[in-house]
Amino acid sequence: MPRGQPFTALCRSSARRVVHGCADLHVHSTFSDGVYTPAEIVSLARRSGLAAVAVTDHDTLDGVAPALAAARGTDLEVIPALEITAEHDSRELHLLGYFVRTDDGPLQAALERLRAHRAGRFWEMVERLRGAGVSFAQEELASHARSGSLGRRHLAALLVQSGRAHNVQEAFARYLSDRGRVAAPKLRLPAGEAIALIVNAGGVAAWAHPAYHGTKERLAELRALGLQAVEVAYPGHRPALERELRRHAAELGLAVTGGSDCHGPGVPRRAIGASGVNAEELERLRSLAGGPPVRRCSLNPEPTTTAQPSPLAPI
Ligand SMILES: [Zn+2]
Numbered sequence: 001m002p003r004g005q006p007f008t009a010l011c012r013s014s015a016r017r018v019v020h021g022c023a024d025l026h027v028h029s030t031f032s033d034g035v036y037t038p039a040e041i042v043s044l045a046r047r048s049g050l051a052a053v054a055v056t057d058h059d060t061l062d063g064v065a066p067a068l069a070a071a072r073g074t075d076l077e078v079i080p081a082l083e084i085t086a087e088h089d090s091r092e093l094h095l096l097g098y099f100v101r102t103d104d105g106p107l108q109a110a111l112e113r114l115r116a117h118r119a120g121r122f123w124e125m126v127e128r129l130r131g132a133g134v135s136f137a138q139e140e141l142a143s144h145a146r147s148g149s150l151g152r153r154h155l156a157a158l159l160v161q162s163g164r165a166h167n168v169q170e171a172f173a174r175y176l177s178d179r180g181r182v183a184a185p186k187l188r189l190p191a192g193e194a195i196a197l198i199v200n201a202g203g204v205a206a207w208a209h210p211a212y213h214g215t216k217e218r219l220a221e222l223r224a225l226g227l228q229a230v231e232v233a234y235p236g237h238r239p240a241l242e243r244e245l246r247r248h249a250a251e252l253g254l255a256v257t258g259g260s261d262c263h264g265p266g267v268p269r270r271a272i273g274a275s276g277v278n279a280e281e282l283e284r285l286r287s288l289a290g291g292p293p294v295r296r297c298s299l300n301p302e303p304t305t306t307a308q309p310s311p312l313a314p315i
């Protein structure tokens, strides 16, 4: 967005006020299960008047470099970030990592392991769909299989394209939900391990879309594992829940974050810039980056797979 336009000026002057929408810190690209390329995300973020955007693909940092390249020479900041599937207390949770070093060895090795599992899970679900009487042409599968971070959204798109479902929501409801017979187990890193990977890569670890699971007790438990922030501004969070999460964050000394969780067009409340943080909140997150290393939690050292129903499963 060019300097001097009203919204940009508003963003810049909002450091001391609570104004949402200046930085959308949760957007998925084609490098995981989003529809927009990193360059399109940059373009849309600039058009929305954002000062910053974080491309937070599932288990991959590969969309960060193209986003940085697309934003070069503009005044939009691209924050290197990702979203890791983890678990705590046998429950799935997603962790956002901001300001991470994209070339960090241990983080990249863990992500490779998670992506390999995602690919295996994708093909297993293709088989299960075939068993349920739904098969796809090889060419259709090949176009999606090139994604570095395969997910159920890719299968949902195929189901919609082939007329088996009217939209992504229906594809999940009929075939892909955690409770459905097609869903295959997911690999989930123990939360302590995922937090340590993010923090030790110079990043800031935040609990994504905790919804009503974000009790003060759970937040305190995760803080003890190294959690530094919690996503409060989120399309699925009602205002009363957001206020409660903000209160917990303040009481526990956690930073707050926010974003649209945009996966593509068609859902206005999840459009790029629909949720986010203000300049002051972004600076607080930035100040936490590069903190002291966190010891890897070894309470549950092996990543687990599970087919347990999860209310937090991404769609
Ligand atoms: Zn997400």
Ligand SMILES: [Zn+2]
Binding pocket: 083, 094, 208, 209, 314
């Ligand atoms: Zn998520």
